Amino acid sequence: MGVSRRISRRKFCSASAAAAVTALASPLPALAQSAARIVVIGGGFGGASCARALKQIDPKLQVTLVEPNRIFTACPFSNNVIAGLRSIEEQKFGYDKIAASGITVAALEATTINAAARTVGLADGTSLAYDRLVLSPGIELRFDALPGYDEAATAKMPHAWKAGEQTLLLRKQLEAMDDGGLVVIAAPANPFRCPPGPYERACLIAHYLKTKKPRSKLIILDAKDTFSKQRLFQNAWKELYPGMVEWISLSQGGKVNAVDPATNTLITDFGNHTAQVANVIPPQRAGRIAAIAGATDNTGWCAIDPVTFESRSAPNIHVIGDACLAGAMPKSAFSANAQAKTCANAIATLVAGRSPAAPKLINTCYSLAAPDYGISIAGVYHPKNGLLADVEGAGGVSPLEASRDFRAREADYAQSWFATITAEVFG
Amino acid sequence: MKALRAVIGLATVMASSLPVLAASDPPPGAASCSGCHSGGVTGSSVSRLNGRDAGEIAIALAGFRDGSLPATVMNRIAKGFSDDELRAIAAWLAAQK
Numbered sequence: 001m002g003v004s005r006r007i008s009r010r011k012f013c014s015a016s017a018a019a020a021v022t023a024l025a026s027p028l029p030a031l032a033q034s035a036a037r038i039v040v041i042g043g044g045f046g047g048a049s050c051a052r053a054l055k056q057i058d059p060k061l062q063v064t065l066v067e068p069n070r071i072f073t074a075c076p077f078s079n080n081v082i083a084g085l086r087s088i089e090e091q092k093f094g095y096d097k098i099a100a101s102g103i104t105v106a107a108l109e110a111t112t113i114n115a116a117a118r119t120v121g122l123a124d125g126t127s128l129a130y131d132r133l134v135l136s137p138g139i140e141l142r143f144d145a146l147p148g149y150d151e152a153a154t155a156k157m158p159h160a161w162k163a164g165e166q167t168l169l170l171r172k173q174l175e176a177m178d179d180g181g182l183v184v185i186a187a188p189a190n191p192f193r194c195p196p197g198p199y200e201r202a203c204l205i206a207h208y209l210k211t212k213k214p215r216s217k218l219i220i221l222d223a224k225d226t227f228s229k230q231r232l233f234q235n236a237w238k239e240l241y242p243g244m245v246e247w248i249s250l251s252q253g254g255k256v257n258a259v260d261p262a263t264n265t266l267i268t269d270f271g272n273h274t275a276q277v278a279n280v281i282p283p284q285r286a287g288r289i290a291a292i293a294g295a296t297d298n299t300g301w302c303a304i305d306p307v308t309f310e311s312r313s314a315p316n317i318h319v320i321g322d323a324c325l326a327g328a329m330p331k332s333a334f335s336a337n338a339q340a341k342t343c344a345n346a347i348a349t350l351v352a353g354r355s356p357a358a359p360k361l362i363n364t365c366y367s368l369a370a371p372d373y374g375i376s377i378a379g380v381y382h383p384k385n386g387l388l389a390d391v392e393g394a395g396g397v398s399p400l401e402a403s404r405d406f407r408a409r410e411a412d413y414a415q416s417w418f419a420t421i422t423a424e425v426f427g
Numbered sequence: 428m429k430a431l432r433a434v435i436g437l438a439t440v441m442a443s444s445l446p447v448l449a450a451s452d453p454p455p456g457a458a459s460c461s462g463c464h465s466g467g468v469t470g471s472s473v474s475r476l477n478g479r480d481a482g483e484i485a486i487a488l489a490g491f492r493d494g495s496l497p498a499t500v501m502n503r504i505a506k507g508f509s510d511d512e513l514r515a516i517a518a519w520l521a522a523q524k
Contacts, residue, residue: 338458338462341453341458345452345453349452357452359456360512361459362462363459376499380504380508391506391507391508394503394504394507394508395504396503398500406499412472413500416470416471416472416473420462420463420473421462421463423465424461424462424465
């Protein structure tokens, strides 16, 4: 350990990355030689939360956050941007406060991981040594899974499943569409980022259409027969957007087998749908660095220990957020944040030479069926048979019968959650 | 209340006898709360819990769990925890700044 650490420290010293220079320029505390080095890859809700939680739990830890983007664009509430209800600027967050809290922010892409030497290679050729590595890389869209849907096709048929330019492109297409046009959303099979997301998107696009283009129609072509908050969404479509939203399930022929971007056509076993606006949400897998680290299994996602979030296949590497297979826990920003804090506690406990106790985690996911109509799903999870399982008797969705005042309160709590979590992570 | 005080007492003893970071070790579930409840945030109507009276928090959680207090989502969450777990969460939140 002593030898390998010295070697990796020298590597770290030779790094020309601004981040590494910053870390070395500041006077090292007396115990720096023994302070554990934690590298976190990915500056979204999972990674940024984890870096902050680690530093908060034990200020002596040397925490480096590796994230090439200077600005993070949040996915939750990006459906509001698509529907013209919110500015993309309200989705953007920077890393200044994180850097000011004693975390080294390396604004570079992580390109290689040497699990044996415990080093992360960065895009500029430098490397970072770690005692524990946290991967929170989010998702990679699979451009090999749906014939016709490659990276070039996203310019015509936006996925808008990573917030930013794609969000704005889908917004522009909706604005340009004539009244009476057809919008099609292609929803993938499980597992994927944000299980209620496609259906919230259908609601908020319908809200826009109802207001501005009332003769238009929206079809969801689904690779599934059931989905998150299903009854609540279906009730909302009937109640708020009668005749406008149609959901075609897997067994009704909803699975999209191929797309043709040239004609904006989505092809299913039961026929073709040519859309004025086609939003294709393709199958996904863990962000690329997870596979490079050897942390993915044959599903393309990362199996983890439910107490520590340590990879089942890559020792000393922890995986949190959308990239991990967290059992019953859905791939949500709330989950990523809760997992990040649990993982940070486990890592701090492990590097202190103790064993972490079994945690419990919570998820709460809000969706908006309209700006003043919120619905939610919640769950409590604990380690069971090597997975994170639902605590029986807890969790579930909003009541099917509820007053509009109740729905309005949940819409308000949705906004509050976003304000709170982004302040905790980036503020 | 006696039991609650005992839990808080125990938590304090544990915190002081374990090394490094036990004082901030959250009991099961507690770390998740701040996703909504860190509070003091502009535009949030969800209450801040850090530093609130442990007894008050514990009574609210018990009320959400048994349905005697109205709730939108906290009823569904509180059902995932035992009496002891809810009291431990309340004590930990009360001790946070």
